[in-house]
Amino acid sequence: MAAKLVQLTINDKEYDIAVQANETLVDVLRYRLGLTGTKKGCGQGDCGSCTVIMDGNTVNSCLVLAVQANGSRITTIEGLESEEGLHPVQKAFIEHGAIQCGFCSSGMILSAKNLLDKNPKPTEGEIRSALSGNLCRCTGYQKIVEAVQSIAK
Amino acid sequence: MLLPKFDFDEPATVSEACEILAEFGAKAKVIAGGTDLTVNMKKKLLSPERLVSIARVPELQRVDASSTMLKLGPCVTIANIAESGEIGKRWGAICAGAKALGSPLVRNRATVGGNLGSARPAGDMPPSLMAYGARVVLTKKSGQRVVFLDNFFRGPGLTEIAPEEIMTEIQVDAPPPHAGAGYINLGLRSSCDCNIVNVASYLVLEGPGGPIKEARIVMGCVGPTQRRAVSAEKALIGKKPCEALFTRAGEAAMTDSTPIDDFRGSAAYKKEMVKVLTRRTLAAAFEEALKS
Numbered sequence A: 001m002a003a004k005l006v007q008l009t010i011n012d013k014e015y016d017i018a019v020q021a022n023e024t025l026v027d028v029l030r031y032r033l034g035l036t037g038t039k040k041g042c043g044q045g046d047c048g049s050c051t052v053i054m055d056g057n058t059v060n061s062c063l064v065l066a067v068q069a070n071g072s073r074i075t076t077i078e079g080l081e082s083e084e085g086l087h088p089v090q091k092a093f094i095e096h097g098a099i100q101c102g103f104c105s106s107g108m109i110l111s112a113k114n115l116l117d118k119n120p121k122p123t124e125g126e127i128r129s130a131l132s133g134n135l136c137r138c139t140g141y142q143k144i145v146e147a148v149q150s151i152a153k
Numbered sequence B: 001m002l003l004p005k006f007d008f009d010e011p012a013t014v015s016e017a018c019e020i021l022a023e024f025g026a027k028a029k030v031i032a033g034g035t036d037l038t039v040n041m042k043k044k045l046l047s048p049e050r051l052v053s054i055a056r057v058p059e060l061q062r063v064d065a066s067s068t069m070l071k072l073g074p075c076v077t078i079a080n081i082a083e084s085g086e087i088g089k090r091w092g093a094i095c096a097g098a099k100a101l102g103s104p105l106v107r108n109r110a111t112v113g114g115n116l117g118s119a120r121p122a123g124d125m126p127p128s129l130m131a132y133g134a135r136v137v138l139t140k141k142s143g144q145r146v147v148f149l150d151n152f153f154r155g156p157g158l159t160e161i162a163p164e165e166i167m168t169e170i171q172v173d174a175p176p177p178h179a180g181a182g183y184i185n186l187g188l189r190s191s192c193d194c195n196i197v198n199v200a201s202y203l204v205l206e207g208p209g210g211p212i213k214e215a216r217i218v219m220g221c222v223g224p225t226q227r228r229a230v231s232a233e234k235a236l237i238g239k240k241p242c243e244a245l246f247t248r249a250g251e252a253a254m255t256d257s258t259p260i261d262d263f264r265g266s267a268a269y270k271k272e273m274v275k276v277l278t279r280r281t282l283a284a285a286f287e288e289a290l291k292s
């Protein structure tokens, strides 16, 4: 069970890293690269706290083998802030009180960003559906939906 | 939850993948999107010595809806099927199944071949594919065979796929004129749940308005594998389609189903829902048949 060399482009930075076949992408991000903005809740695809954007699509990084991500472009929550400050979706979440404990926020914000990139004017139904793989135990979702709607307008 | 240790291969072609499976047999397991397999491995229900990833084999990712047969690569993602206009135009119930599966996150990784390969009695793709009469092509180093989905599932988690075989294509004939299909799944919420009951129906009419020439009704969650509602199908043949007929077919489907009591619902409730979903999917199939 030799380690495999994989190449990942994470938040526009290239990484060459030797991983074991049984390491998941979320564990590589968190434990090998220190990118702890990506959270790990259930580890089995149910909660969405491990959401990252991989080659343009949101995925549960706890279900992706790091070896299967070889060659991919990945955006994590750390990649959203720019020189101009926080990403508009991050700002909207703060302004609308859409963050409480924050454990779901990285995944929620990445799912919202990916939706808005593909569909800049989603309906409320489309927003709720796009966020339906991301669970939040604190906010009751209403403020999250309102935050996304505030940018969609 | 950590994954047990395993070796990993990422063949570039089907023949390369078949070589590896021929060598390692039951010690190896194919992985596509991994949304079913990795969870089972984390729960230590399975621990194959070797995973053979077919997710990046280009020939397994093709969709060809141009002729009289839909040819679906097993590694096409559920998200791509859900959004596919060309599949939706002639095989709408397949898209309905894809839209009902998991969450957007899961759909972006999950594949149709993986959904069939995981052989869950509550799976969202088998009912409509079976209702359209789909077949799968199973390939190994020494040859190929074609298996009807009706004969593919062997029990929960068990299929016809032998350890050295890979599913390399899913084939679905285009419905003839005056045909239609419908799929409905009942769950507790609209995302990321497990179905309580799911049903797909397919009808072919003699001409506009009927009578019914061909009928296939497939029920999920009511037995160890998906089931055809045989007596309900019989009750439909030769008859003029109408609500009353669909209700009678729904009642017949109840007798074709053998659900069990579990935390998702009682057997009695599931039977009742078989009746309702059979009636509703038949009505949806009829409506589509009138338009086609």
Ligand SMILES: Cc1cc2nc3c(=O)[nH]c(=O)nc-3n(C[C@H](O)[C@H](O)[C@H](O)COP(=O)(O)OP(=O)(O)OC[C@H]3O[C@@H](n4cnc5c(N)ncnc54)[C@H](O)[C@@H]3O)c2cc1C
Pocket: A044, A045, A046, B029, B030, B031, B032, B033, B034, B035, B036, B037, B038, B039, B054, B074, B075, B078, B100, B101, B102, B103, B106, B109, B110, B111, B112, B113, B114, B115, B116, B117, B118, B120, B122, B123, B124, B125, B161, B165, B166, B167, B168, B192, B193, B194, B195
């Ligand atoms: C949170 C969550 C929610 C889910 N919700 C649903 C749901 O609502 N409905 C539903 O039906 N499913 C659901 N699933 C289950 C799963 O996502 C689907 O069954 C999915 O389609 C599996 O595809 P995959 O590519 O990820 O399969 P994998 O995990 O890669 O493989 C599954 C099985 O199929 C075999 N296999 C895959 N491809 C092939 C091939 N080409 N040839 C031979 N064998 C093959 C593998 O060896 C394995 O045994 C859910 C899963 C999660 C984690």
Ligand code: FES
Pocket: A039, A040, A041, A042, A043, A044, A045, A046, A047, A048, A049, A050, A051, A060, A061, A062, A063
């Ligand atoms: S940690 Fe990945 S979905 Fe919960």
Ligand code: FES
Pocket: A098, A099, A100, A101, A102, A103, A104, A105, A135, A136, A137, A138, A139
């Ligand atoms: S803010 Fe606590 S889980 Fe969403």
